[in-house]
Amino acid sequence: MRGEGLAVWLLALGQTLTYAALYYSFAALLPDLETATGWSKAQLAAGPTFAFLITAVLTPFTGRLVDHGRGGEMLVGLPLIGAAGLVALAFAPGPGGWFWLWGLIGLAQAGSLYETCFAFLTRRLGEGARAAITRVTLVAGLASTLAFPLGDLFGRVFGGRGALIAFALIVVAGAVPANLWGVRILRRMERAGGARPAPEPGALQAALRHPAFWLVAAIFGAIWLNHAILITYALTLFADRGAAPGLAVLAASCIGPSQVAGRLLLMLNETRVGNRAATLLSLGAIGVASGLLWLAGFAPLLIFGFALTQGAGAGLLSILRPVLLAQTLGRRGFGAISGAVAVAPILATAAGPSVGAALLETGGPGAVYACCLGLAALGLGLGWVLVRRPLG
Known part of the structure; x- marks a missing residue:
């Protein structure tokens, strides 16, 4: 060991x-x-x-x-x-x-x-x-x-x-x-x-016929688009909220420890918090984060609240995706299935920088905040549908 x-x-x-x-x-x-x-x-x-x-x-x-x-x-x-x-x-x-x-x-x-x-x-x-x-x-x-x-x-x-x-x-x-x-x-x-x-041949084809496969892909596509936009332009958005450059770098640096803290909390409470509850909690945290970033225009220190909740939510979700896949679809052909379901969040991550740039240039930071809040709400809604299905 x-x-x-x-x-x-x-x-x-x-x-x-x-x-x-x-x-x-x-x-x-x-x-x-x-x-x-x-x-x-x-x-x-x-x-x-x-x-x-x-x-x-x-x-x-x-x-x-x-x-x-x-x-x-x-x-x-x-x-x-x-x-x-x-x-x-x-x-x-x-x-x-x-x-x-x-x-x-x-x-x-x-x-x-x-x-x-x-x-x-x-x-x-x-x-x-x-x-x-x-x-x-x-x-x-x-x-x-x-x-x-x-x-x-x-x-x-x-x-x-x-x-x-x-x-x-x-x-x-x-x-x-x-x-x-x-x-x-x-x-x-x-x-x-x-x-x-x-x-294991045929495992991916079987997974593609399972509704949970598409729900997981859609949830992570929406959330990772939200995350990619906000992480790519974190320093720009923090400055728009009135944060000084040093404060903006400090807040951005808090996202990583928040991911670790969220994962530690899940690990310490895994017997009391199941995958379904953890999924909804993490998706809810992403929505709260987007709201806090918008409200930071009135109180710039709320960017730290954003960093804590965004990091914790994304950190939990990065653990939950392989766990949910294995629990729902099994471990047969796990590499191929995991790679296939990852296409949605990767495409979302790909689109994030360009979507964020387009939103900033056409609607300003306000358009970014509104879009990311909407994506978080979509992810939470799809997550609710997922957890109401049997996971295994």
């Missing part, structure tokens, strides 16, 4: 650094990138949108690769491609090059983030995967807390373009070695103690 525990913590570290560099660095560096390039928010946001579209297309394929035993190779190799993409972005000559180079980041994200990690653990640890996933998310929930202060530091020291290279070095020097070590430990244990489950 000690070897398994070490492997899980190493993968948790790898996820933390990979998320900080490939997922959160754009939001953390957005003001510095605008200054360094002179491009508009919409031009800059087009790159991450393209990356997540690539991720959405490739994630079902990478899920099948996990089922065929290639999850470890992706967790080690694809972050290197992502790091190369960050370095290339630092030298992008114009918005066109910037856009296409984000495709490398999309390729890396398709096989190096939570979906691949969770499917890799689920197939190897079986019933023990829930505890392992929780441990991974407890650590990786700090990725935004790491990314925003580092982005502020790197941006001031190296400028927006140089900061991208600094984030790439974090991946190469930290995430890749941690993933490699963790994967090797689990595979040594696998060879010593048991066989990896074989791929």
Whole structure:
């Protein structure tokens, strides 16, 4: 068990650094990138949108690769491609090059983030995967807390373009070695103690006929669009609410610890709070967060209330999605099923930067607050429908 525990913590570290560099660095560096390039928010946001579209297309394929035993190779190799993409972005000559180079980041994200990690653990640890996933998310929930202060530091020291290279070095020097070590430990244990489950044909087709599959996809699509918009433009929105730059960075950095706190509360109360109640509580927290951000125009310190509730809600949901899928649809073909259901939230994440930019340019921050509150309400309504169905 000690070897398994070490492997899980190493993968948790790898996820933390990979998320900080490939997922959160754009939001953390957005003001510095605008200054360094002179491009508009919409031009800059087009790159991450393209990356997540690539991720959405490739994630079902990478899920099948996990089922065929290639999850470890992706967790080690694809972050290197992502790091190369960050370095290339630092030298992008114009918005066109910037856009296409984000495709490398999309390729890396398709096989190096939570979906691949969770499917890799689920197939190897079986019933023990829930505890392992929780441990991974407890650590990786700090990725935004790491990314925003580092982005502020790197941006001031190296400028927006140089900061991208600094984030790439974090991946190469930290995430890749941690993933490699963790994967090797689990595979040594696998060879010593048991066989990896074989791929299960037909599992995905059966899942696609299950209404719960589509409900989970729709819920997470709505909530992740809300989350992507708010996280990408957190610093801009906090400034609109009257927060000073330092206060805005501090509030944005609280989202990660709030994710961890929410997960800890769930773990400590898992015998008293079932998956259904936890789902509704987390979806409700997202709605409360959007409301608090809107009200922060009257009291700017409410941005911290937003950070706490948004982080806690999103943190719980990131644990609940694989748990709900496994409980509702079983573990047969889990990699392929998880990859397929992830298309909706990945597409939503892809759309987030561009949708947010369009809302800011056409309706201002008020349009962002209204849209995100509506998305939260939609997610809560669909969640109510889901929990009224039998989960297994």
